[in-house]
């Protein structure tokens with residue numbers, strides 16, 4: 362089996378700004394003080410190889426760096442150090458609907474988002490009905506998405522992403538947002554992608570769900586990989 366994702370010595374830092382009152386700002390200006398900016402290291406020397414067809418759960422408590430790692434893999438964030446290589450077509454449900462334009466209709470956004478995710482116009486046309494049917498928002502497909510509920514938005518975004526026929530599918534906590542019937546439908550779709558041999562990386566706090574869905578788990582603690590192995594074992598460790 363060849364590698365689908367290689368992450369090598371990845372470090373990601375964020376600049377934390379500090380907001381001051383007007384009085385403090387004036388005093389700082391008089392003192393010609395430099396603006397106060399702290400750096401926060403969200404990921405430190407993270408290395409990880411995911412083989413083709415593997416299902417991986419990124420686990421860890423709040424703020425451990427899971428989403429940051431997923432965003433680096435998807436290319437939404439640029440690392441400060443280290444390397445990332447991804448083989449194949451990647452589809453991410455990370456900042457869901459980030460590629461959606463609020464003033465465009467659902468239909469227009471399917472075309473826009475499909476194109477952003479690498480589909481040709483013909484491919485989108487061919488799959489359009491299926492995308493809309495999966496999302497179950499047929500009645501509102503010609504309504505501007507700014508009038509969609511958050512669940513409707515999510516349904517359409519998920520539907521476009523899974524119909525792009527990805528090789529690597531990155532999912533961040535999306536399943537917590539939709540209603541139960543839609544969650545079941547998404548899980549079914551994700552299981553199908555797994556059976557088709559796609560590579561999946563999933564971030565979720567639903568430990569039962571990820572242990573059921575993923576074979577492997579990687580545990581992050583304060584931006585460090587502290588465990589890597591069988592998903593059930595990692596989940597047990599988190600619960601201990």
Ligand SMILES: Nc1ncnc2c1ncn2[C@@H]1O[C@H](COP(=O)(O)OP(=O)(O)OP(=O)(O)O)[C@@H](O)[C@H]1O
Nearest residue numbers: 375376377403421422423424425426427428429430
């Ligand atoms: N754009 C940003 N600017 C500053 N700090 C950030 C930024 N994005 C993330 N962080 C910080 O990086 C750390 C890791 O965040 P991240 O969202 O990756 O954690 P997570 O493991 O996904 O958490 P959760 O389970 O709460 O979703 C957090 O302390 C967060 O505050």
